[in-house]
Amino acid sequence: MKILLPPSETKHAGGSGASLNLETLALPALTVQRTAVIDALVALADDPARAQRVLKLSDRQRGDIDHNRALRTSPTMPAIDRYTGVLYDALDTGALDAAARRWLGRHVWVHAAPFGPVGALEGIPAYRLAAGTALPGIAPLRRHWADAVTAAIAQHSPPFVLDLRSEAYVALGPLPASVASAYVRVVTEQGRALNHFNKKAKGELVRALAEDRPHVRSLAGLRAWADERGIEIRDGGDAGVIELVVAS
Numbered sequence: 001m002k003i004l005l006p007p008s009e010t011k012h013a014g015g016s017g018a019s020l021n022l023e024t025l026a027l028p029a030l031t032v033q034r035t036a037v038i039d040a041l042v043a044l045a046d047d048p049a050r051a052q053r054v055l056k057l058s059d060r061q062r063g064d065i066d067h068n069r070a071l072r073t074s075p076t077m078p079a080i081d082r083y084t085g086v087l088y089d090a091l092d093t094g095a096l097d098a099a100a101r102r103w104l105g106r107h108v109w110v111h112a113a114p115f116g117p118v119g120a121l122e123g124i125p126a127y128r129l130a131a132g133t134a135l136p137g138i139a140p141l142r143r144h145w146a147d148a149v150t151a152a153i154a155q156h157s158p159p160f161v162l163d164l165r166s167e168a169y170v171a172l173g174p175l176p177a178s179v180a181s182a183y184v185r186v187v188t189e190q191g192r193a194l195n196h197f198n199k200k201a202k203g204e205l206v207r208a209l210a211e212d213r214p215h216v217r218s219l220a221g222l223r224a225w226a227d228e229r230g231i232e233i234r235d236g237g238d239a240g241v242i243e244l245v246v247a248s
Contacts, residue, residue: 001216002158003108003206004117004175006165008085009130013067015077017123026109026119027152033145037114038071040137041129045069054136055128064128071114076123079110086196090203100210108206111169113141116149131168142171149173159217164202182219182242189245201246205231 020038022031044051045068051057057064067074080093080101093101105121112118113129131141138144153161154176161181163170175181184205186198194201209216214225219242226233232245 001107001160001162001222002156003162003209004165005087005108005110005120005202005206006169007110007112008083008088010084011082011126012077012084013126015075015082015123015125017076017078019073020071020076020123020125025115025122027117027149027156029152029155030116030148033148034115037129037135037138037141037144040135041068041114041127042071044136050136055130055133057128061128064126067126068128071125071127074125076125078121079112079118079124080104080108080120082124082126083110086199087203090200091207092203096207096210099213103210103213104206107209111165111173113169113172116145116152116173131166131172145172146174150176154178160219160222162222164206180218181240182222183236183240185236185241185243187243187245189247191243194246197246201244205244 022034025034044054045065048062048065051065051068052062055064080091093104096104101121105119108120109117110120112124113131113133114127115124118124129135133141135141150173153173158179161175161179163175163181163183170183184202186194186201188194208229208231212225212229214221216222216225223233234243234245236243
């Protein structure tokens with residue numbers, strides 16, 4: 001099983017890892033697309049006023065332009081540790097043991113706008129780029145990434161993908177029809193969709209999986225594990241969609 005996570009707008013700065021090495025990232029077929037986006041972000045950083053407008057930064061966030069300028073040289077940290085926010089606070093990777101972290105490294109991709117899906121333990125630098133940004137010199141990010149990511153995942157051919165991304169990041173890399181998958185919606189028992197608790201529930205789900213480290217290769221296997229864990233997963237009505245039910 002592979003789990004696809006969205007990134008977060010907020011991130012930890014710094015890092016202790018070596019600078020970004022595109023050759024070591026998951027899905028190496030995406031190196032051309034990754035290089036193009038990085039080149040565009042670095043070039044944009046040479047015009048801070050324009051970069052602030054394009055990236056929609058407040059004056060307090062202007063330091064993110066410096067992060068983009070240094071994408072090739074700044075230190076990295078594992079992707080799963082880079083992000084902050086509700087989902088990643090619930091996942092709380094700093095409190096996981098070594099075996100749980102290794103499981104994340106084998107089973108989780110984080111879908112970052114500059115890099116596409118990367119392995120959970122692969123090093124990435126701090127950056128600023130959202131899925132909906134119109135980046136100068138690049139076709140709309142959806143067009144730049146979508147077909148390439150879909151093809152790269154098809155080539156990797158995981159047995160089953162659990163998709164926890166937001167719709168904006170799904171658009172940057174729809175899953176291929178050749179790969180069995182399930183897209184997760186978080187709802188109350190009455191079927192009401194959630195916002196804040198959507199992210200929290202997804203983080204808790206991935207944490208529980210990392211703690212238990214089940215051998216899941218299908219939706220049926222995921223449901224069997226969830227039943228044992230006391231986690232309610234039900235059909236979502238639409239093809240390929242499941243609902244993760246949380247108490248209201």
